[in-house]
Amino acid sequence: MKRTATILSVILFLFSCADKNEISVVEHEYDLVFNDLATKWDEAMPLGNAILGSLVWQKGDNLRISLDRSDLWDLRHAEELTGEDFSFKWLYEHVIKGDYRPVQERFDVPYNKYPGPTKIPGAGLELPLEAMGEIEQIRLYRRQAVCEVKWKNGIRLTCFIHAEEPVGWFVLDNYHQKELPRLVAPVYGNGSPEKLEDQSMHNLNKLGYEQGVVEKTDENKWVYVQKGWGDFSYSSALKMKQTGDQVVGVWSITSSLVDDNAADMVDVAMEKGLPAYYKSHVGWWDTFYSKSSINIPDKTIERQYYDEVYKIGCIARSKAYPISLQAVWTADNGSLPPWKGDYHHDLNTQLSYWPFYTGNYLEEGYGYLYTLWKQKDVNKEYTKAYFGTDGLNVPGVCTLLGQPMGGWCQYSLGPTVSAWLGQHFYLHWKYSQDRDFLEERAYPYLKDVATYLEQFTIVENGVRKLSLSSSPEFNDNRIDAWFKEMTNFDRALTRFAFRAAAELAAELQLKDESAHWLSLEKELPAFDLDETGGLTIAEGFPYEQSHRHFSHLMAIHPLGLIDKSNGEADSKIIDSSIAALDKYGPDWWVGYSYSWAGNMKARAFDGEGAAKMLKDFAECFCLRNGFHVNGDQSKTGKSKFTYRPFTLEGNMAFASGVQEMLLQSHTGIIRIFPAIPGSWGDVSFDKLRAMGAFVISAERKEGNVSKVNILSEKGGALRLANPFKNGFLLNGNKKNDAKDGIIEINTAPGDRIILTPE
Secondary structure, eight states, X not given: OOOOSOHHHHHHHHHHTSSSSOOOOOOOTTOEEESSOOSSGGGSEEXXXXXXXXXXXXXXXXXXXXXXXXXXXXXXXXXXXXXXXXXXXXXXXXXXXXXXXXXXIIIITHHHHSSOSEEOOOEEEEEEOTTTOOEEEEEEETTTTEEEEEETTSOEEEEEEOSSSSOEXXXXXXXXXXXXXXXXXOOOOSOOOOOOSOGGGOBGGGGOOOOOOEEEEETTEEEEEEEOSTTOEEEEEEEEEEETTEEEEEEEEEETTSSOOHHHHHHHHHHHOHXXXXXXXXXXXXXXXXXXXXXXXXXXXXXXXXHHHHHHHHHOOTTSOOOOSSTTOOOOSSXXXXXXXXXXXXXXXXXXXXXXXXXXXHHHHHHHHHHHHHTHHHHHHHIIIIIOOSSOOOOSEEOTTSOBOOSSHHHHTOTTHHHHHHHHHHHHHHHHOOHHHIIIIIHHHHHHHHHHHHHHSEEETTEEEOSSBOOTTTTTTSGGGSBSXXXXXXXXXXXXXXXXXXXXXXXXXXXXXXXXXXXXXXXXXXXXXXXXSOBOSBTTBOOOSOOSOOGGGTTTTTSOSSOGGGOHHHHHHHHHHHHHHHHHOSTTOOHHHHHHHHHHHHHTTOHHHHHHHHHHHHHHSBOTTSOBOSSOSSOSSSOSOOOOOOOSHHHHHHHHHHHHHHEEOTTSSBEESTTOOTTOOSEEEEEEEETTTEEEEEEEETTEEEEEEEEESSOEEEEEEOOOSSOEEETTEEEOOOBTTEEEEEEOTTOEEEEEEO
């Protein structure tokens, strides 16, 4: 991110907060700044560290800091998703005979019938506002991940969640009021679990928990313990210290899934002191922001991009649970979160990790793969029970622990989910070139995926296919959402899985295994095309009405099986497919549709189109705090969906779209500024990552590339599409041998390559 402070000011800043209870901050041009507190939880100022999260807003007459933790879950399991009839074979038989109601009742209905399983909220801190006077400003300092509220009478509240430790801090300065912040429990009530038909009726008291209470355990410490479903429980703790007109507080939440105890955490933190925590907190964020940056002339898109970078820092760590629908910002409105805050693997988790690769956030993104790997045995049991095969598939909608939750079964129990998840193992290898990861994680995971697909597919007349196929979310959860012929969605994912397994096996010199996977890929049907040459949903089903999920275009993006670099035939498919999206328009798109379309148009080298899609997303599908809320909030006709459930995948896919405009490497050839609008004369980026473990910085001035700086982390062949109009210099020496427009350089680990125009 562009810096607004000099090195000296940063040093002074760190020094100023080293020995006293002060949360010093440095302003940045893209801080969030308002003159009032948000009055809705989903417009609040967000803080987080992927384990804990908080939202700063106004609830009624109180300033509220919502407290959340990623592993707060009700993990009850619907009995409908167990037993002998919990199988694809049973489903298939009912589809074939046209008796679909039993399928919906068994697989789809439980998702809305019961309040759990679900993500649940944690607690809150509240401070009465009545005697505080008028607010002067509320600001989210992005560089330090600190929220500040200032009142005109001089009172100042600053708060942050430590970047790595499961504690949050706040400081009240110039505070003379009698009432201190208080720990507040969610209202779970004392009811018994109820079956509900309408998801909107899922109030927290329907979970049937015995209400936990907040207890004062000593003069300056409060603890709240909440028992959940089964053996699960969690605890929240708050400890404060008041000295004169300053109040310092520290809070924590822990769950029974970990060994830590919140009451002990706040004792340890207060003993160690805020200055030590804040120093390491700021150090983490400074390192995080140094990983990459961009500079583009469209400030709406640039601001939103840095909104998303900040969110990445809040919601992802290498050993944390993956990003769920709302991550660490569970709804704080007395109800269950939108779509239960779960893990949707039919799009949402996958899109949420798109920007981690080119953005150079491999360490943060590893949490996704870390959890999927840990849940492999659970997922294999599900695969054996439901699909009747060896190998690995994953529920398309699942709990924190990877167990199926039900829902529209074409997607919540989809047959190719693990292939899309497997792409992320593939991408981590391609961008990192980590041989240990390749041998111990990437290939073993994809091998299990390919093994499952080999056993689950059938061969008819020499063609390998699925017995039933679907394409999210065409025809929703009706029987006609099942296609007898394999959809382009499933063709793309199955083809990718076999091809990627073959590539990784070959990299490991497993020649027989590689040849086997390639032989299976050759048996798959070709992609189905409509009369214009564009991709259909399935044979006989062209794309001919607006739809939010571009599942039929997976082969173009993100899988890259069909690409402009492959020649005229692929170019025609891409152009015709995108033309159909444009023709039928965005009536039934949501925010992530615009983000995905931005990525797609960038892959088609349409910079103007990509920028328009991304700008529409930023201006029409985000709340004032940057949260993506699915529906068109501008009411300008960008979509007929105008609702506002908050989910994160649209935000993350937006960031990926910006990166696709600046740098592409998915074909093995690195392209600098491949999809830039003609009006973007001056553009630059610093330390974006390309496949092959190349870290790249580049500048474009007045429409011409002026410098490309490449670090080769692991060595190997660098292939770069020549970004210069004429000759170029390699590390200051004249070099003009760009064969067919491609610069090829053999690199050693650690080599630094600087290219400039001649």
